[in-house]
Amino acid sequence: MEQEGYYEDVPTDVTIERFSSGPSVVKAFASGDVDVALFGITPAMVLVDKGTNAGILAANSRNGFKIMGTTELADLYEQEGAATFECFEEEQGRKVRFGAPPDGSVPDIVLRYWIQEDLDVGEMDSTINKSKVPPAKAVQTIQSGDIDATIIQEPFATIISQADGFGELAWSGNILDNHPVAVLFANQRVLDDGEVAQSLVEQHVAATEFTGNSPDAAASHAASVIGSGVSEDLATAAVDSKASEFISDPHAITDQAATMGEFVANVGNIEEPVATEDLFAFDPYDAIQ
DSSP: OTTTTGGGGSSSOOOOOOOSSHHHHHHHHHTTSOSEEEEEHHHHHHHHHTTOOEEEEEEOEESOOEEEEEHHHHHHHHHHGGGHHHHHHHHHSSOOEEEESOTTSHHHHHHHHIIIIISOOSOHHHHSEEEEOOHHHHHHHHHTTSOSEEEEOTTHHHHHHTSTTEEEEEEHHHHSTTOBOEEEEEEHHHHHOHHHHHHHHHHHHHHHHHHHHOHHHHHHHHHHHHOTTOOHHHHHHHHHSTTOEEOOOGGGGHHHHHHHHHHHHHHTSSSSOOOHHHHBOOHHHHHHO
């Protein structure tokens, strides 16, 4: 949106601020320092549950994680499937060490769903040994041998896959089909300004279409914004990944949002799943269809 100048068409001044982590942007939104944010759907649930007047204007991405592990673990999973964790513990004398973001984050919820529902091997906490590893540190942590596996988004999944000694166990799109990842989340002040809210959604849709139609250009933009050693070749491979699916339609993620909300409640981050009508603000998207 920024690189192609789409924000310039929004009928108000737009200032862009980047954050180094998900929790930091969530904190900024909660404190009112930002009016609109792109972050995970589960933090959005937590904020609404805590009484923040805000809503999801658009979906942003879905199916966005890969479960990556050592080649040894990936090979074991290919052979044993759901029995992998039990076999690993028998062979190694310890549980599989997983690095993942905090409890209740989107990747944590998908990981829980994989272990408890998809594989049906029991509660996550008794099946694996999970440690809190931010996405940006997952590559270094798995390569140093401190963890055996991680659930990770792009471009980190591609970076891990390109290194010797690591492989893919599963893709989140096969675990919880069409699950949401990030959303376009706006506070009440923006929601009350129908013209601004609708324009933000229009520009998000335009950027989504641009990314789908011009993936190489989108990858180039991503590389220039992310920096930190993300080359254009790496960004192109990451954009081509099945874990890079960008969408806008908020209606496309409501069912799986409800499923994920049950897990967020089970973790204790919210009292009970947030009702769809309280979480989403559909009117601006519907108005442009």
